[in-house]
Amino acid sequence: MSTRAPASADEFLTGLKGQRVLVTAGAGGIGFAIADTLSRLGARIVVCDVSDEALAAAPGKIGLVAAVKADVSRDEDVDRLFETVEKKLGGLDALINNAGIAGPTGGVDEIDPADWRRCIDICLTGQFLCARRAVPLIKAAGGGSIVSMSSAAGRHGYAFRTPYSAAKFGVIGFTQSLAKELGPHAIRVNAILPGIIEGPRIEGVISARAKQVGISHEEMTGRYLQNISLRRMTSPYDVAAMVAFLLSDAGINISGQSLGVDGNVETL
Incomplete structure (x- = not known):
């Protein structure tokens, strides 16, 4: 039985100041919101991204220790990224596995x-x-x-987005396995399942899906929202708030979980 005293309101989101954090794909979208939020709460942040333009702009918008160009699918890029992490941060307290792409839209026989x-x-x-x-x-x-980005597509099958859905289901299995493996080392591992995130990526996905089934962009947007109980898209900063919670003292006993931040996506 725990002897820890009940948490008081002022304990929430403590423990973030001074944390050394790597955010992949951290120069735009969800990653930028995470890096911005954690930086404001006192964490020391390194981000990586593949976009030169985003990397050049990010340090002027938020406080970063370093911004590195890296493709996380390339071993040599990841090795170089972690050389920077060790040099600039002197260690690491948290990894935010955020990098991802939308992948192709099409039938399985067309991909x-x-x-x-x-x-x-x-x-x-x-x-x-x-x-x-x-x-x-x-x-x-x-x-x-360690916090890894899955998706509502990692909980629901997603027609015409099979590669993306398969990858995001995989993230959940990866997370649950690492939580068991790393728990004895006091490392918490969780996945976040964002829903439909406002921004250019989802607009591109909706356009491609609308073309696939032969309807307008507006009609397809309405169909997406009809599948969300709260009938609205999710902000990148909604996801960032969950990351901050998980990295804080308030999340000290949360591990192995797949947490939706999606307005309750009912289906895809």
């Missing part, structure tokens, strides 16, 4: 195998490559946290 592999490589294998380098550093720190 190019190269597009399948690219989606799996970035959305799933990239998380493995980053975790294998992060874990020794987090162990050396005495424990910490």
Whole structure:
């Protein structure tokens, strides 16, 4: 039985100041919101991204220790990224496995195998490559946290988005396995399942899906919202708030979980 005193209101979101955090794909979208939120709460942040433009702009918008160009699906890029993490942060307390792509839209008989592999490589294998380098550093720190981005598509099958859905289902299995493996080392591992996130990526997905089934962009947007109980899209900062909670002292006993931040997506 725990002897820990009940949490008081002022304990929530404590423990973030000074945390050394790597956010992959952290120069835009959800990753930027996470890096911004954690930085405001006192964490020291390194981000990576593949966009030169986003990487150049990010340090001027939020406080970062370093911004590195890296493709998480490439071993050599990940090795170089972690050289920067060790040099600039001197260790690591938390990894936010955020990098991902939308992948191809189409029937299974229409998808190019190269597009399948690219989606799996970035959305799933990239998380493995980053975790294998992060874990020794987090162990050396005495424990910490890994938060990996899955998706509502990792809970529901997603017609015409099979590569993406398969990768995001894989993230949940990866998370649950790591939670068991790393729990004895005081490392908490959780997945977040964002729903339909406001921004250009989902607009592109909706357009492609609308074209696939022969309806307008507006009608397809309405169909997406009808599948969300709250009838609204999710903000990147909604996801960032959950990450902050999980990394804080308030999340000290949460591990192995797949947490939806999606307005309750009922189906896809």
